[in-house]
Amino acid sequence: MNGSMKLGKIASLLALSSAEDEKEIYQIGADLGYKLYKGKVGSMDSTKIFAAVETAAKKEGLVKALYREEHAIYHSVLEAYNAICRGQLGLGNVLRSVGLVFSIVRGPRIPGDYEDGEWIAVALYGNMGAPIKGFEHEVIGLGINPV
Known part of the structure; x- marks a missing residue:
């Protein structure tokens, strides 16, 4: 399985993983030479x-304060965000909210x-919808850019 584990996968x-699976994914990623982080927003x-x-x-030391590195993370987030918003970039101004796990x-x-060279991938997974409990649906997005 490890041979098919590329950056985006x-x-x-990692973004989709449960707490039990997360440790295994971190280990596989580290063994393949990746640096990983998972958070929520x-x-x-x-x-x-x-x-x-x-x-x-x-x-977490995944990017340095260098233009090319900050540019890479920004565009990876932008691509993933564009995917979860289905091309309509906007949340609050159109009465949408999100709860996301990101990696x-x-x-x-x-x-x-x-x-x-090195690349950076950002995955976003969670729920999006009207800011009313029960009025949301799942979303997922992935952005990958060279550093």
Whole structure:
């Protein structure tokens, strides 16, 4: 199974994982040369989602305070966010809220292939809908960019 565990798949599985499976995914990712992080964010304000993921990436050492690295994480979040919003970028201003689990994975695009440099993947998974309990549905998004 490990041979088929590329960057985006690890990020997606980590975001979707239960507490029991999370440890195994962290171990597989580390064995393949990836750095991983999983967190949570919820908001009606998209800037809080971007800030939560970017802050976690910096705090956990997944990106440095360099333009190209911050640019890579920003665009990975933007791609994943665009996917969960189905191309309609907006939450609170259109009365939508989200509760998300996010994962950040950094490493080679394909395990062991460092000739292509490092890449960063962001997966978002959770619920989106009207800010009323029970008026939401599942969403998932993935963004991958070179560092």
